[in-house]
Amino acid sequence: MGIKIYILIIISLFFSACDTEDEIYSPKPRGYFRIDFPAKKYKLYDSICPYTFEIPEYTNMVNDKHMGAEPCWLNLEFPKFNATLNLTYKAVNNNIQSYLQDSHDFANRHQVKATGLDEVVIIKDSAKVYGLLFNIEGNTASALQFYLTDSTHHFLRGALYFNSVPNIDSLRIVVEYIKQDVLHLINTTHWKTQTPIKK
Numbered sequence: 001m002g003i004k005i006y007i008l009i010i011i012s013l014f015f016s017a018c019d020t021e022d023e024i025y026s027p028k029p030r031g032y033f034r035i036d037f038p039a040k041k042y043k044l045y046d047s048i049c050p051y052t053f054e055i056p057e058y059t060n061m062v063n064d065k066h067m068g069a070e071p072c073w074l075n076l077e078f079p080k081f082n083a084t085l086n087l088t089y090k091a092v093n094n095n096i097q098s099y100l101q102d103s104h105d106f107a108n109r110h111q112v113k114a115t116g117l118d119e120v121v122i123i124k125d126s127a128k129v130y131g132l133l134f135n136i137e138g139n140t141a142s143a144l145q146f147y148l149t150d151s152t153h154h155f156l157r158g159a160l161y162f163n164s165v166p167n168i169d170s171l172r173i174v175v176e177y178i179k180q181d182v183l184h185l186i187n188t189t190h191w192k193t194q195t196p197i198k199k
Helices: 002-019 096-112 168-187
Strands: 042-045 051-056 060-063 074-078 083-091 114-124 129-138 142-149 154-162
Touching (some): 051 168, 074 168, 096 129, 096 142, 129 168, 142 168, 154 168
Antiparallel strands (some): 042 051, 129 142, 142 154
16 A cells, blocks of 8 residues: 555656646857947058048058059958958049949849848049949848049049858948948048059
8 A cells, every 4th residue: 555655646746747837948049249349530541542541540451462463452451350341443544434344243243142232322522532332231251342433533442351251140230330430431532633553
């Protein structure tokens, strides 16, 4: 008799344990590192090149060292974010249409992986700076591109790249932060009056 009571107690405890509401665990969503953004402070960038603009104090401007790079092809590095804004300059000599077409082609190459491409017109009559800003959405190699020109002498193109596998979920906040710096660069661009440098 004692063994039967003991077995009944064990069974009842087992079922009562199953009746209690257990806490359900689910996997946590993927997290990303917290990013501390530096304060927005800018300095004038001026060199032998026929343009000037303001760049963030936390960036480094270096010459493009790739084979075939021209004297005023530069890389604006964002070390904290592992990103680079490639800047290429060309003197215009009745060939503006080919530069414009190239810029559109470079931006459209990212359409394969892009979820959207938004074009913003740039007009600064006082500085004779005109152009187009390409906002490229999605997991693309370049999220932001632009070109600036005065249509007769100068043509400057920029493309933002991250030195990592594209993941817009983790990069979106950084892209938006750097985009403010790119817009500041565009808004402070001025052409110099001397003859543009040719290769």
